[in-house]
Amino acid sequence: AQSVSQHNHHVILSEAASLELGCNYSYGGTVNLFWYVQYPGQHLQLLLKYFSGDPLVKGIKGFEAEFIKSKFSFNLRKPSVQWSDTAEYFCAVNPYGNNRLAFGKGNQVVVIP
């Protein structure tokens, strides 16, 4: 079964700072990769996804993620965060063609105005 690791569970940064959240997975085959975001009081929303093609994917709200197959990683980045980016971010992976998602433990990100 696949597993997902996210480090630095709590991240605090100031507005305009850059954000990078790490995600590593363990699965030997082809995978689909996702980042979900949960804003305070809201449901999980899809931020971006990678199925195939260009390993640098762009999502909503200025976020992007890079799939590095050799490192089994799918790190999330945003060059300049805003207060409204305060949320919990989850990395998730499923084997290609199988929608059984495995989630990481999440990163709680707090952006200070």
Next chain:
Amino acid sequence: EAGVAQSPRYKIIEKRQSVAFWCNPISGHATLYWYQQILGQGPKLLIQFQNNGVVDDSQLPKDRFSAERLKGVDSTLKIQPAKLEDSAVYLCASSLDRGNQPQHFGDGTRLSIL
């Protein structure tokens, strides 16, 4: 497009009692999922339905948890009897089908066991 609907939003019960959660997926979504999210952890898949059939229930504690999706649309998840460790948020999600489709999540039901 209406999202995934879940009820109730909150539930408090005592251990050994039973509880049920309801989910109505996005219209037209054939695949429905139930997840358990314990505080400080990511969601864990409990059961996956394709229309009204179970695709994957390998992580469902079948001695106390059950779920059904009789008409292939809405679904219920039941816990009987509840244990303290069942305190969690129960999330429902749906997707168009089982293939490479993103899942859409509901707001969840927060269950507290006393």
